[in-house]
Amino acid sequence: MNTHPCHAAIQRPLTVGILGGGVAGATVALRLADLGINTRLFEASNGLLNGPPICHLHAGGNLYREISDSQCLTLLRQSIDSVRAYPHSINRRPTVIAIPTSDNGDANALLPRLKQVAKEYQRLVALDSANKVLGEPDDYYRCYTREQFVALAALPLPKKAKSHDDWLIPLAHSLDPDALKFPLILVQEYGWSLFRMAATATLALQNSPHCQLLLNTRATHLEQLPDGWLIETSTAGLVESHKVDFLVNACGFRTGLVDDMAGYRRQRLVEYKAAYVAHWQTEGIWPEVIFHGPRGTPKGMAQLTPYPNGVFQLHGMTDSITLFKNGLVASSALSAQPQLPLSYQNQIDQGWQSKDVTARTQGAIDHMARILPTFASATVGGKPLFGAQQIPGSDPSLRAADVSFEGSHYARVEIVKASSALTAADRIVAQLAGLGWLEQSWLKWDCLEQSVEGLVMNDKLQNPRLSPQLAITAQHSAEQVEALAIKLACERGYPEALALNMD
Secondary structure, eight states: OOOOSSSOOBSSOOEEEEEOOSHHHHHHHHHHHHTTOEEEEEOSSSSSOOSSOOOBOOSSOTTOSSSOHHHHHHHHHHHHHHHHHSTTOEEOOOEEEEEETTSOOOGGGGHHHHHHHHHHHHHHHHHOGGGOOSSOGGGSEEEEOHHHHHHHTTSOOOSSOOSHHHHHHHHHHHSOGGGEEEEEEEEOOOEEOHHHHHHHHHHHHHTOTTEEEEOSOEEEEEEEETTEEEEEEEETTEEEEEEESEEEEOOGGGHHHHHHHHTOOOOEEEEEEEEEEEEOOOOSOOOEEEEOOOTTSTTOOEEEEEOSTTEEEEEEOSTTTTSOTTOEEEOOSSOSSOOOOHHHHHHHHHOOOHHHHHHHHHHHHHHHHTTSGGGGGOEEOSOOEEEEEEEESSOTTOOOOOEEEETTTEEEEOOSSGGGHHHHHHHHHHHHHHTTSBOGGGOOOOOOOOEETTEEOOOTTTSOOOOSOOHHHHSSOHHHHHHHHHHHHHHTTOOGGGGSOOO
16 A cells, blocks of 8 residues: 555555656656655666757747647646746746748737737636746736837847846847837747756656656567556666556657557657757847747748857757758558658767758758848857657647547557646546546545636546646755756756756
């Protein structure tokens, strides 16, 4: 009998095996270990959260013009929960959404969605003041006219940003208003530090009596049993077998390989992506800036993400920068695992050639300099952040996804955005409780009815929500998390600026 003092007593010894230590698997492990459920986390690499680039919270989905309002509202709620679960991982700086005159979009078309998201944020804060993690609800977004933007260009650069206007002044000094459509929109979309998330999960799980963390361990064979699974693993040539009662497949873009081993078929997409690290000697405290543009074209969206010490992360939604030609692939009738071109698979497994790093980073710099000419002086600042992203089903625009189940003993976590991981974890807990393995009375479900502009969300059986705050991640200080994050960034060959707390 599990005797964890805080949470779910269980009817019999229960062990959950999790394959994959990316943001999905690590977050599920954090939730289960926090509840006192015995967990074994298997990760093939030497550390947690080694996957695709994460730099943005997506608290409202404002980077994406093409996704539905319901997905935006889901991302908002999930992002708020994620901030509370990973309390030292956020870079608190706003995002500016700008539409170049070369783009067919209309900035005013974004306003109805922003009003809806702001209203939902205000409602969530009214229900629970701990949800106020994105600033004051009344300040969730602000619009700037051309006249206001031009006036800001006459002001001196502030040494510290104390207001919305202060964040806009560096842009006003550097951007030609004739190249933009107005209004510009400043929104409380915060940054998310991949390395501080990794440090948070590592510190918490290493010290948890309820999680056995098995790094450098790859699953090689699965056998389904009447009451669970047998996992055969290889660690430095040592073969071992592990019996678990419930299996969670959280292998990211390799989820299909585990589905194949388990004998399940699943339709999915996999997309290979990269973000680039540049160094730019500039003045002022910069927000993140999103220049909208048609995806997959030479004028695709350009994203400028600031870090300390003049380090910037770049995305360019073209086939020669963030996207890759033939980099979006689908599963087949023969396998649940989509097959990326061999050259991309080799980059994932073996790293990039220096010439490719230089060429594609310079391409990202040039793409940004089309709109922000002074950025042409930026230089290559490090190796790219890269990886493959899975998308369940066949819709490449899907952004809010979490978990699906097979039978009574198997779950596959299929997140597209990192903020969906905690939702997946809670649904797995609900599945365990529904199977009678956890005492429902010990689980304090937050059964808030979620109705927004006539959109009624799923009830607690479909969308369970435990408190997003985890004791297991709250026990380490911001300084401890940052120190380990810097160590992880350096070990993985990235500038320590990507790990620093911008506050």
